[in-house]
Amino acid sequence: MAKKKGIVTLEGAVKTAEGLSYKGVILEPVVEKCEGCDRSVSFEDTDYCPTYAQPARKWAHGVCNFATHVRAEVDKAGKVKVNPLKASKRAARGR
Numbered sequence: 001m002a003k004k005k006g007i008v009t010l011e012g013a014v015k016t017a018e019g020l021s022y023k024g025v026i027l028e029p030v031v032e033k034c035e036g037c038d039r040s041v042s043f044e045d046t047d048y049c050p051t052y053a054q055p056a057r058k059w060a061h062g063v064c065n066f067a068t069h070v071r072a073e074v075d076k077a078g079k080v081k082v083n084p085l086k087a088s089k090r091a092a093r094g095r
């Protein structure tokens with residue numbers, strides 16, 4: 001099986017009152033927690049997620065399982081912890 005291409009463009013998408021219409025799906029803008037996720041795609045100054053149309057809903061249930069920048073881990077107490085990925089790399093790049 002061929003690997004999925006990493007880069008998605010929202011070419012042909014149309015902004016509507018409900019959100020961004022793309023291939024018959026209404027995309028809602030990404031939420032704050034999506035920041036840093038490789039899956040979010042910018043379209044006319046707003047970021048959308050072609051992977052999950054309603055990012056806010058996704059995060060309302062915990063951690064987005066599609067996120068590329070954080071990973072959810074369940075600790076021994078059963079609590080979900082969010083671990084940023086590549087944080088050290090980012091810090092190193094900072095200065």
Ligand code: SF4
Pocket residue numbers: 030031033034037038039040048049050051052054055058064065066067068
């Ligand atoms: S994959 Fe998840 S975290 Fe990434 S932009 Fe989409 S909704 Fe946000």
